[in-house]
Amino acid sequence: MELRARGHAINHKRVAKVMTRNGLHVKRRRSFKPTSGAEADLATFPNLYRNIIPTAPDRACVADITYIRTRPASSILR
Numbered sequence: 001m002e003l004r005a006r007g008h009a010i011n012h013k014r015v016a017k018v019m020t021r022n023g024l025h026v027k028r029r030r031s032f033k034p035t036s037g038a039e040a041d042l043a044t045f046p047n048l049y050r051n052i053i054p055t056a057p058d059r060a061c062v063a064d065i066t067y068i069r070t071r072p073a074s075s076i077l078r
Contacts, residue, residue, distance in 0.1 A: 003010050054060045
């Protein structure tokens with residue numbers, strides 16, 4: 001974008017070639033690695049309602065609480 005703002009007509013392939021020729025490399029982002037409770041040092045609990053079929057409508061209430069870590073503090077998604 002900066003080259004375009006300065007009036008240079010150049011595409012990303014040309015920029016990559018020039019950077020490679022001068023020994024410059026792009027710093028790649030790390031890939032996202034999801035973590036489970038054990039790896040994230042959080043408590044995990046078994047699913048107590050697994051393989052149980054309710055006998056009638058509105059007989060089972062289940063919930064999931066997800067903790068989201070943000071920079072200032074932790075948040076709870078319910």
